[in-house]
Amino acid sequence: MAREGGSQLRGGQLRKHILLAAKNVFLETGFERASMDAVAASAGTSKRSLYAHFESKDKLFLAVLDLVRELYLGKLRTPDVYADDPVEAVTLFCGRFQQLLTWEPQAQTCRLCISAAERLPDSAKAYYDAMFAVMYTRLAEYLAAQYEMDRRKAAALAEDLVGRTVLPRVFRVLLKVEPAIEETPGTAAVENVELEPIRLVVSAALGSRE
Incomplete structure:
Protein backbone atom coordinates (compact mmCIF):
# COMPACT_ATOMS: atom_id res chain seq x y z
CA MET A 1 0.00 0.00 0.00
CA SER A 56 23.41 9.35 -5.19
CA LYS A 57 22.99 8.83 -1.46
CA ASP A 58 25.31 11.77 -0.81
CA LYS A 59 23.09 14.15 -2.80
CA LEU A 60 19.98 12.72 -1.19
CA PHE A 61 21.46 13.40 2.25
CA LEU A 62 22.26 17.01 1.32
CA ALA A 63 18.71 17.44 0.03
CA VAL A 64 17.36 16.08 3.33
CA LEU A 65 19.37 18.74 5.15
CA ASP A 66 17.81 21.40 2.91
CA LEU A 67 14.37 20.11 3.91
CA VAL A 68 15.32 20.14 7.60
CA ARG A 69 16.54 23.71 7.18
CA GLU A 70 13.23 24.77 5.59
CA LEU A 71 11.19 23.20 8.38
CA TYR A 72 13.47 24.58 11.08
CA LEU A 73 13.60 28.18 9.85
CA GLY A 74 9.82 28.24 9.56
CA LYS A 75 9.59 27.49 13.28
CA LEU A 76 12.47 29.73 14.37
CA ARG A 77 11.31 32.98 12.72
CA THR A 78 12.97 36.29 13.71
CA PRO A 79 13.34 38.03 17.11
CA ASP A 80 10.93 40.87 16.32
CA VAL A 81 7.92 38.52 16.13
CA TYR A 82 8.31 37.37 19.74
CA ALA A 83 7.89 40.65 21.63
CA ASP A 84 8.07 44.42 21.29
CA ASP A 85 10.56 44.76 24.15
CA PRO A 86 14.07 43.94 22.86
CA VAL A 87 15.18 42.07 25.98
CA GLU A 88 12.10 39.87 25.92
CA ALA A 89 12.31 39.40 22.15
CA VAL A 90 15.92 38.18 22.37
CA THR A 91 15.12 36.02 25.40
CA LEU A 92 12.28 34.25 23.60
CA PHE A 93 14.26 33.94 20.37
CA CYS A 94 17.17 32.27 22.20
CA GLY A 95 14.68 30.11 24.09
CA ARG A 96 13.09 29.04 20.82
CA PHE A 97 16.51 28.22 19.36
CA GLN A 98 17.30 26.07 22.39
CA GLN A 99 13.90 24.39 22.16
CA LEU A 100 14.39 23.49 18.50
CA LEU A 101 17.96 22.22 18.86
CA THR A 102 17.16 20.06 21.89
CA TRP A 103 14.08 18.50 20.29
CA GLU A 104 14.86 14.79 19.88
CA PRO A 105 14.65 14.57 16.04
CA GLN A 106 16.83 17.67 15.70
CA ALA A 107 19.37 16.33 18.19
CA GLN A 108 19.47 13.07 16.23
CA THR A 109 20.02 15.01 13.00
CA CYS A 110 22.92 16.91 14.58
CA ARG A 111 24.54 13.68 15.77
CA LEU A 112 24.02 12.21 12.29
CA CYS A 113 25.78 15.17 10.64
CA ILE A 114 28.68 14.91 13.08
CA SER A 115 29.08 11.20 12.33
CA ALA A 116 29.04 11.87 8.56
CA ALA A 117 31.31 14.93 8.70
CA GLU A 118 34.52 13.22 7.65
CA ARG A 119 32.96 11.52 4.64
CA LEU A 120 30.71 14.44 3.74
CA PRO A 121 32.26 17.71 4.98
CA ASP A 122 29.79 19.62 2.80
CA SER A 123 26.92 18.11 4.75
CA ALA A 124 28.41 19.26 8.06
CA LYS A 125 28.85 22.77 6.67
CA ALA A 126 25.31 22.74 5.25
CA TYR A 127 23.94 21.73 8.64
CA TYR A 128 25.93 24.43 10.44
CA ASP A 129 24.79 27.07 7.94
CA ALA A 130 21.18 25.98 8.29
CA MET A 131 21.00 25.54 12.05
CA PHE A 132 23.51 28.06 13.39
CA ALA A 133 24.71 30.61 10.84
CA VAL A 134 21.20 31.73 9.90
CA MET A 135 20.24 32.03 13.56
CA TYR A 136 23.32 34.13 14.35
CA THR A 137 22.60 36.36 11.35
CA ARG A 138 18.98 36.93 12.32
CA LEU A 139 19.89 37.76 15.89
CA ALA A 140 22.80 40.01 14.90
CA GLU A 141 20.68 41.94 12.39
CA TYR A 142 18.01 42.49 15.05
CA LEU A 143 20.57 43.71 17.62
CA ALA A 144 22.21 46.01 15.07
CA ALA A 145 18.87 47.57 14.20
CA GLN A 146 17.61 47.90 17.77
CA TYR A 147 20.78 49.33 19.28
CA GLU A 148 22.34 51.00 16.24
CA MET A 149 25.36 48.76 16.59
CA ASP A 150 28.19 48.09 14.19
CA ARG A 151 27.51 44.80 12.37
CA ARG A 152 30.67 43.16 13.67
CA LYS A 153 29.87 44.10 17.26
CA ALA A 154 26.30 42.88 16.83
CA ALA A 155 27.58 39.57 15.43
CA ALA A 156 29.99 39.15 18.35
CA LEU A 157 27.22 39.93 20.85
CA ALA A 158 24.87 37.46 19.16
CA GLU A 159 27.45 34.68 19.38
CA ASP A 160 28.18 35.52 23.01
CA LEU A 161 24.49 35.43 23.97
CA VAL A 162 23.89 32.13 22.21
CA GLY A 163 27.05 30.67 23.72
CA ARG A 164 25.84 31.47 27.22
CA THR A 165 22.10 30.83 26.90
CA VAL A 166 21.70 28.03 24.36
CA LEU A 167 24.80 25.95 23.67
CA PRO A 168 25.45 24.51 27.17
CA ARG A 169 22.11 22.68 27.19
CA VAL A 170 22.47 21.70 23.53
CA PHE A 171 25.81 20.02 24.25
CA ARG A 172 24.37 18.20 27.27
CA VAL A 173 21.50 16.88 25.15
CA LEU A 174 23.80 15.84 22.28
CA LEU A 175 25.95 13.88 24.74
CA LYS A 176 22.81 12.44 26.36
CA VAL A 177 23.68 13.93 29.72
CA GLU A 178 20.20 15.48 29.67
CA PRO A 179 17.10 14.12 27.98
CA ALA A 180 15.97 15.72 24.74
CA ILE A 181 12.56 17.31 24.31
CA GLU A 182 10.07 14.73 23.07
CA GLU A 183 7.13 17.01 22.24
CA THR A 184 7.05 18.53 18.76
CA PRO A 185 7.57 22.31 19.06
CA GLY A 186 4.43 24.26 18.27
CA THR A 187 4.24 27.22 15.94
CA ALA A 188 4.49 29.94 18.57
CA ALA A 189 4.94 28.96 22.23
CA VAL A 190 8.42 28.46 23.70
CA GLU A 191 7.96 25.40 25.90
CA ASN A 192 10.19 22.95 27.80
CA VAL A 193 12.82 25.66 28.20
CA GLU A 194 13.84 27.50 31.39
CA LEU A 195 13.49 31.09 30.22
CA GLU A 196 14.45 32.87 33.45
CA PRO A 197 18.19 32.03 33.27
CA ILE A 198 18.18 33.16 29.63
CA ARG A 199 16.36 36.36 30.57
CA LEU A 200 18.92 37.18 33.25
CA VAL A 201 21.84 36.82 30.81
CA VAL A 202 20.09 38.84 28.11
CA SER A 203 19.04 41.55 30.57
CA ALA A 204 22.60 41.93 31.85
CA ALA A 205 24.01 42.11 28.30
CA LEU A 206 21.40 44.46 26.84
CA GLY A 207 20.24 46.44 29.86
CA SER A 208 23.16 48.85 29.68
CA ARG A 209 22.35 49.56 26.04
CA GLU A 210 18.82 50.79 26.70
Whole structure:
Protein backbone atom coordinates (compact mmCIF):
# COMPACT_ATOMS: atom_id res chain seq x y z
CA MET A 1 0.00 0.00 0.00
CA ALA A 2 2.89 2.35 0.76
CA ARG A 3 4.24 1.62 -2.71
CA GLU A 4 0.89 2.49 -4.24
CA GLY A 5 0.74 5.70 -2.21
CA GLY A 6 4.24 6.71 -3.27
CA SER A 7 3.64 5.91 -6.94
CA GLN A 8 0.56 8.12 -7.08
CA LEU A 9 2.60 11.22 -6.27
CA ARG A 10 4.28 13.24 -8.97
CA GLY A 11 6.95 15.92 -9.32
CA GLY A 12 7.49 18.10 -6.28
CA GLN A 13 5.09 16.08 -4.13
CA LEU A 14 6.96 12.85 -4.79
CA ARG A 15 10.31 14.55 -4.17
CA LYS A 16 9.19 15.85 -0.76
CA HIS A 17 7.64 12.47 0.07
CA ILE A 18 10.97 10.78 -0.69
CA LEU A 19 12.89 13.33 1.39
CA LEU A 20 10.66 12.80 4.42
CA ALA A 21 11.08 9.04 4.10
CA ALA A 22 14.85 9.41 3.63
CA LYS A 23 15.08 11.63 6.73
CA ASN A 24 13.54 8.85 8.81
CA VAL A 25 15.81 6.19 7.30
CA PHE A 26 18.94 8.26 7.97
CA LEU A 27 17.88 8.93 11.54
CA GLU A 28 16.99 5.31 12.23
CA THR A 29 20.06 3.67 10.69
CA GLY A 30 22.73 6.37 10.38
CA PHE A 31 24.30 7.60 7.16
CA GLU A 32 26.68 4.69 6.56
CA ARG A 33 24.07 1.96 7.03
CA ALA A 34 21.29 3.74 5.16
CA SER A 35 20.78 2.50 1.61
CA MET A 36 18.91 3.73 -1.42
CA ASP A 37 16.99 0.43 -1.35
CA ALA A 38 15.80 1.19 2.18
CA VAL A 39 14.78 4.73 1.21
CA ALA A 40 12.86 3.52 -1.85
CA ALA A 41 11.06 0.91 0.26
CA SER A 42 10.22 3.44 2.97
CA ALA A 43 8.92 5.93 0.41
CA GLY A 44 6.93 3.23 -1.37
CA THR A 45 8.50 4.05 -4.70
CA SER A 46 10.89 2.37 -7.15
CA LYS A 47 14.67 2.75 -7.13
CA ARG A 48 14.37 4.06 -10.67
CA SER A 49 12.10 6.85 -9.49
CA LEU A 50 14.37 7.54 -6.52
CA TYR A 51 17.48 7.85 -8.71
CA ALA A 52 15.56 10.06 -11.14
CA HIS A 53 15.29 12.61 -8.32
CA PHE A 54 18.60 11.95 -6.50
CA GLU A 55 21.55 10.44 -8.33
CA SER A 56 23.41 9.35 -5.19
CA LYS A 57 22.99 8.83 -1.46
CA ASP A 58 25.31 11.77 -0.81
CA LYS A 59 23.09 14.15 -2.80
CA LEU A 60 19.98 12.72 -1.19
CA PHE A 61 21.46 13.40 2.25
CA LEU A 62 22.26 17.01 1.32
CA ALA A 63 18.71 17.44 0.03
CA VAL A 64 17.36 16.08 3.33
CA LEU A 65 19.37 18.74 5.15
CA ASP A 66 17.81 21.40 2.91
CA LEU A 67 14.37 20.11 3.91
CA VAL A 68 15.32 20.14 7.60
CA ARG A 69 16.54 23.71 7.18
CA GLU A 70 13.23 24.77 5.59
CA LEU A 71 11.19 23.20 8.38
CA TYR A 72 13.47 24.58 11.08
CA LEU A 73 13.60 28.18 9.85
CA GLY A 74 9.82 28.24 9.56
CA LYS A 75 9.59 27.49 13.28
CA LEU A 76 12.47 29.73 14.37
CA ARG A 77 11.31 32.98 12.72
CA THR A 78 12.97 36.29 13.71
CA PRO A 79 13.34 38.03 17.11
CA ASP A 80 10.93 40.87 16.32
CA VAL A 81 7.92 38.52 16.13
CA TYR A 82 8.31 37.37 19.74
CA ALA A 83 7.89 40.65 21.63
CA ASP A 84 8.07 44.42 21.29
CA ASP A 85 10.56 44.76 24.15
CA PRO A 86 14.07 43.94 22.86
CA VAL A 87 15.18 42.07 25.98
CA GLU A 88 12.10 39.87 25.92
CA ALA A 89 12.31 39.40 22.15
CA VAL A 90 15.92 38.18 22.37
CA THR A 91 15.12 36.02 25.40
CA LEU A 92 12.28 34.25 23.60
CA PHE A 93 14.26 33.94 20.37
CA CYS A 94 17.17 32.27 22.20
CA GLY A 95 14.68 30.11 24.09
CA ARG A 96 13.09 29.04 20.82
CA PHE A 97 16.51 28.22 19.36
CA GLN A 98 17.30 26.07 22.39
CA GLN A 99 13.90 24.39 22.16
CA LEU A 100 14.39 23.49 18.50
CA LEU A 101 17.96 22.22 18.86
CA THR A 102 17.16 20.06 21.89
CA TRP A 103 14.08 18.50 20.29
CA GLU A 104 14.86 14.79 19.88
CA PRO A 105 14.65 14.57 16.04
CA GLN A 106 16.83 17.67 15.70
CA ALA A 107 19.37 16.33 18.19
CA GLN A 108 19.47 13.07 16.23
CA THR A 109 20.02 15.01 13.00
CA CYS A 110 22.92 16.91 14.58
CA ARG A 111 24.54 13.68 15.77
CA LEU A 112 24.02 12.21 12.29
CA CYS A 113 25.78 15.17 10.64
CA ILE A 114 28.68 14.91 13.08
CA SER A 115 29.08 11.20 12.33
CA ALA A 116 29.04 11.87 8.56
CA ALA A 117 31.31 14.93 8.70
CA GLU A 118 34.52 13.22 7.65
CA ARG A 119 32.96 11.52 4.64
CA LEU A 120 30.71 14.44 3.74
CA PRO A 121 32.26 17.71 4.98
CA ASP A 122 29.79 19.62 2.80
CA SER A 123 26.92 18.11 4.75
CA ALA A 124 28.41 19.26 8.06
CA LYS A 125 28.85 22.77 6.67
CA ALA A 126 25.31 22.74 5.25
CA TYR A 127 23.94 21.73 8.64
CA TYR A 128 25.93 24.43 10.44
CA ASP A 129 24.79 27.07 7.94
CA ALA A 130 21.18 25.98 8.29
CA MET A 131 21.00 25.54 12.05
CA PHE A 132 23.51 28.06 13.39
CA ALA A 133 24.71 30.61 10.84
CA VAL A 134 21.20 31.73 9.90
CA MET A 135 20.24 32.03 13.56
CA TYR A 136 23.32 34.13 14.35
CA THR A 137 22.60 36.36 11.35
CA ARG A 138 18.98 36.93 12.32
CA LEU A 139 19.89 37.76 15.89
CA ALA A 140 22.80 40.01 14.90
CA GLU A 141 20.68 41.94 12.39
CA TYR A 142 18.01 42.49 15.05
CA LEU A 143 20.57 43.71 17.62
CA ALA A 144 22.21 46.01 15.07
CA ALA A 145 18.87 47.57 14.20
CA GLN A 146 17.61 47.90 17.77
CA TYR A 147 20.78 49.33 19.28
CA GLU A 148 22.34 51.00 16.24
CA MET A 149 25.36 48.76 16.59
CA ASP A 150 28.19 48.09 14.19
CA ARG A 151 27.51 44.80 12.37
CA ARG A 152 30.67 43.16 13.67
CA LYS A 153 29.87 44.10 17.26
CA ALA A 154 26.30 42.88 16.83
CA ALA A 155 27.58 39.57 15.43
CA ALA A 156 29.99 39.15 18.35
CA LEU A 157 27.22 39.93 20.85
CA ALA A 158 24.87 37.46 19.16
CA GLU A 159 27.45 34.68 19.38
CA ASP A 160 28.18 35.52 23.01
CA LEU A 161 24.49 35.43 23.97
CA VAL A 162 23.89 32.13 22.21
CA GLY A 163 27.05 30.67 23.72
CA ARG A 164 25.84 31.47 27.22
CA THR A 165 22.10 30.83 26.90
CA VAL A 166 21.70 28.03 24.36
CA LEU A 167 24.80 25.95 23.67
CA PRO A 168 25.45 24.51 27.17
CA ARG A 169 22.11 22.68 27.19
CA VAL A 170 22.47 21.70 23.53
CA PHE A 171 25.81 20.02 24.25
CA ARG A 172 24.37 18.20 27.27
CA VAL A 173 21.50 16.88 25.15
CA LEU A 174 23.80 15.84 22.28
CA LEU A 175 25.95 13.88 24.74
CA LYS A 176 22.81 12.44 26.36
CA VAL A 177 23.68 13.93 29.72
CA GLU A 178 20.20 15.48 29.67
CA PRO A 179 17.10 14.12 27.98
CA ALA A 180 15.97 15.72 24.74
CA ILE A 181 12.56 17.31 24.31
CA GLU A 182 10.07 14.73 23.07
CA GLU A 183 7.13 17.01 22.24
CA THR A 184 7.05 18.53 18.76
CA PRO A 185 7.57 22.31 19.06
CA GLY A 186 4.43 24.26 18.27
CA THR A 187 4.24 27.22 15.94
CA ALA A 188 4.49 29.94 18.57
CA ALA A 189 4.94 28.96 22.23
CA VAL A 190 8.42 28.46 23.70
CA GLU A 191 7.96 25.40 25.90
CA ASN A 192 10.19 22.95 27.80
CA VAL A 193 12.82 25.66 28.20
CA GLU A 194 13.84 27.50 31.39
CA LEU A 195 13.49 31.09 30.22
CA GLU A 196 14.45 32.87 33.45
CA PRO A 197 18.19 32.03 33.27
CA ILE A 198 18.18 33.16 29.63
CA ARG A 199 16.36 36.36 30.57
CA LEU A 200 18.92 37.18 33.25
CA VAL A 201 21.84 36.82 30.81
CA VAL A 202 20.09 38.84 28.11
CA SER A 203 19.04 41.55 30.57
CA ALA A 204 22.60 41.93 31.85
CA ALA A 205 24.01 42.11 28.30
CA LEU A 206 21.40 44.46 26.84
CA GLY A 207 20.24 46.44 29.86
CA SER A 208 23.16 48.85 29.68
CA ARG A 209 22.35 49.56 26.04
CA GLU A 210 18.82 50.79 26.70
